[in-house]
Structures are given as structure tokens and as C-alpha cells.
Amino acid sequence: MTARATGGSAPEGYDKHAFEPFAVTVDLAVLTIRAGALDVLLVERGQEPYAGRWALPGGFVLPDESAETAARRELAEETGLADVSGLHLEQLRTYSEPGRDPRMRVVSVAFTALLPDAPEPRGGGDAAEARWRPYDTAGPLAFDHDRILADAHERVGAQLEYSCLATAFCPPEFTLGELQQVYETVWGGTLDRPNFRRKVLATPGFVEPVPGAARLTGGRGKPAALYRAGTAAALHPPLLRPPREGSPA
């Protein structure tokens, strides 16, 4: 809905300052893969509450912004990247428990952002310190950010199954080995290389080969072919996570 009286409790006259206001913010779970590990961007809090604790980057939605616009602005500020227009940014969900910020009523729209390479954050804005931290040892975070981060991880893991999202973790040109590493890092297991390769190449629009020559993978081994992200968004059929031991009947 939008502003309209229901339930007999909400104002109809729109006296904009008569009722208890909600602050609306965005929180960002910015994920990347560095050295084969899933990392998350965190900022150190300077003041109470949770002073000295790490938190997800974020900030207020300004009066003329949508949450998406605010999220992209914050992403640029916190990472220090010049161009964030091509980066993957997606709404996760909204957190609105009354007590989640002890000071006032704050409703926060959370986003997940996926980055390919990972330059050290430039610590823009006024954030005391911004830094990449391994996902596994990120917590405990301020506020309800542990939960937000866990939700983000779960969502990204699920999206890898049925969307082409994995390419968002890769640079513009990448090898199939790098793409496979994305899956293995987020899912936390290993995949069969020949089968992974077949599935990816059999999905139209997932990746497309780059006409140029092959590249070294970092020294050893046969040079790998380069691919670009394709035009497809969905994966049909999906690339299912290998079933964990013990879960099936």
C-alpha cells in the first residue's frame, strides 16, 4: 500500500512530523573472492553503540533517493571504486524489528553486492576503517548484521544454482577454472571439473568464448581459454549443489 488509513491507527492527514518517524537505511553485504576464500567488506564502528565492533557498510537513504540508489552510492563510497555502475547489486530483504537499533526506529533495506577482483577498500566516507574480512571469521558483528550476512550468503549460494550470478564474482574475462572456484568457494566443496565444464558450456548464454588467445593461469599448467559473461540471466537446467552427506533419505 501507500499512505492510507487502515486499522484505525495510521494518520490520514499526513502531518509529516506528527508521528514517530522511521529512519530508513541500507545495509550492504559486499562479497568477493580473494585467494580462494569468500571475503566480506566490513567497517569498524567509531562510536556507541557497538563501538569498536565491525559492521556491514551502509547509511541513510536520502530524501530523494530510492534504496537502490542509496545502496550504490554507499558501495562507491565504501569501496572507493571509481565505477560501480556495472557491479552486481541486488536487494536481499528488509529488516525492521523494533529493537534492532537501540537508539531509534530504523528500518534497513539490505543488499548483496558481488565484486570480482578486490582492491583494498579506500575507506571513503567517514567510516573509521574499511577492510576485507574472511566470511568465516567475520562475526560477531554489530546490530543484527550477523543475521544479514548469513542471509546474504545463503541467498547467493542458492542463486548460483539457477542463475548466471557466478560471473559477477569474476573479472570481465575469466577462465572456467576461475568460475568453478567461485562455486566451490561459495558452496564450500569441490566439483568435478569435466562435468562442471560441460554443464557451463551446455547452457546457452552463460559464458561465451573470447576470440583472443589463451592465458596463463599463474605459472604452472596449460594455459586456459578465456570466456566472457553471456547474455542469459537464468540457468536452465540449474546447476544443483551436490547433496550434503546425510540430508537425503
Add this chain to the structure above:
Amino acid sequence: MTARATGGSAPEGYDKHAFEPFAVTVDLAVLTIRAGALDVLLVERGQEPYAGRWALPGGFVLPDESAETAARRELAEETGLADVSGLHLEQLRTYSEPGRDPRMRVVSVAFTALLPDAPEPRGGGDAAEARWRPYDTAGPLAFDHDRILADAHERVGAQLEYSCLATAFCPPEFTLGELQQVYETVWGGTLDRPNFRRKVLATPGFVEPVPGAARLTGGRGKPAALYRAGTAAALHPPLLRPPREGSPA
């Protein structure tokens, strides 16, 4: 994030009434299946803007409520159902475009709700009129509710593939034919009954048989066995939508 100064634009002193407030509301896309068609709950607007137009039910989030709590309260008010505690309610996403309500800044957290049978809405609250409308002829709705409704439909359709959500459209005890109708109605096609049956029964925890006897389906035909919703939440492997003609390469 939560209230914290970033980017140099947000207040740090928390003068709760000094800045332009955001109104926070919930919008509900309440879906059900009636007579083999997908129906959505709509309310008729009494005043401007969009007076006389149909809209999704919803309302303000009260100062001590989470968005989820507000959504369930609105659901009870608008449907007139005595007990909405068991009904499926899930956050869809948040809509925050600055111009989506011409009067003031309204950020709305949208939810999807799924109902089994469908009593005519009792028009609780102050909504002038509440009514079930076929999904296909629901629009055009007020505000950005066409978009919200379309997003809800897409989300529910996708969730049928990899979750046990379909049982939320069914009464406590149902036949496999009814369950199949849910899929066919939401997806808009036909499924092969023997194969559907096998897939459902092969998925542990999706449905479980009711010890009692068989029931008539409405007159003709062999009485069908009754099932209850199982304990599983996810569907492994998923029940994939039949690919539409023309989409695969």
C-alpha cells in the same frame, strides 16, 4: 546499517523530527486459487489519489511493530479470517522509489500471502470494499501495485520449483490432483499426472498420506487419497517448470 553518519549527509544527533520523515508501510499480494484460477485480494480506494481504483491491501507499520507483524495484522483485518497464524506469509521486497506515492515519501515492504480455500473477504478495517479478483484481469492497479503483483506472481512461480510452497495453497488435507492444480494454475500449463505424482511422492517430506479413507473429488471419478503437508521445506531435486516453447536454444 543502522543509524550512523556516513557520506556526510545523515544526521548523527538523532533529532527524530528534524529531517523529512519516511512513512513505512506494508503491501500484501494475497493469492489464492478459486475455481482453477489464480485470484488476488484487492481493495477499492475511497479517496485520492487513485480514488475508485483497486489496490493491494496494506497499511502503516506501527511504531512497535516489525513489518512482518504489521503484514499479519493487515492480513487478518482485510480477509476477516479469525486465525491467520498458520498462513504462509513471506517478504517479497521493498519498494522505495521517491515518487511512488504522490503525497509523501513512502517506503513499502511488500509481502506475498498464500491462502488455501477462499472465503469472500469480510472487508474489515476501513477499506471501502475488499474482493477477490482474477489475477489476469486485476490491473491496472493504483500506485506501483501492478509491478508488485507481477513480482509476487513471478516469485511464487519460482518458489514452486524448489520449495514445498504449493501446499500453502491447499487445505490441511488435499488430494494430489488438487496439488497438481496449484502448479498448473500458477504456471499456466498442464503437467503429466503420472510423472507429477511420482515426483511428489519421491520427495521425502513433501506430502504424507492421511490414514483415513479416500474422498470424492466432487462427484465423478475415482475417489482420491488424502495427503497432508509434510515437514520438508525445500524440494530436492526441484520440480522444474516445463520449458516454454522457443526459449531453449
Add this chain to the structure above:
DNA sequence: ACAAAAGTGTTTTTCTTACACCCATGT
């Protein structure tokens, strides 16, 4: 007897899986 809906069986095809194996490069 017939229509309608539930339920079972079977065959064909497709996809997944688990490997074995070769290729190209750096040390």
C-alpha cells in the same frame, strides 16, 4: 454403458556421475 478422474506400469530418452586419459606449460 459411458465419462471422468485416480492410480499403475513400461519404455525410451536424456542427463548426471565417476572416472580414465591426453595436453601444454613452468620448474
Add this chain to the structure above:
DNA sequence: ACATGGGTGTAAGAAAAACACTTTTGT
């Protein structure tokens, strides 16, 4: 030579799709 990672092939098994067929009810 050999370790390392890229890439190809293939045979066994599992799953999905298509369709024929039987069962049980109401009219």
C-alpha cells in the same frame, strides 16, 4: 622428468518424459 592445471572421452547409472493401461466412481 615431473608436477600442475586445462581439456576430452566414455561407459554405467539415475532420472525424466511420454504414453498405454487399469481402477473406481457418478450419471
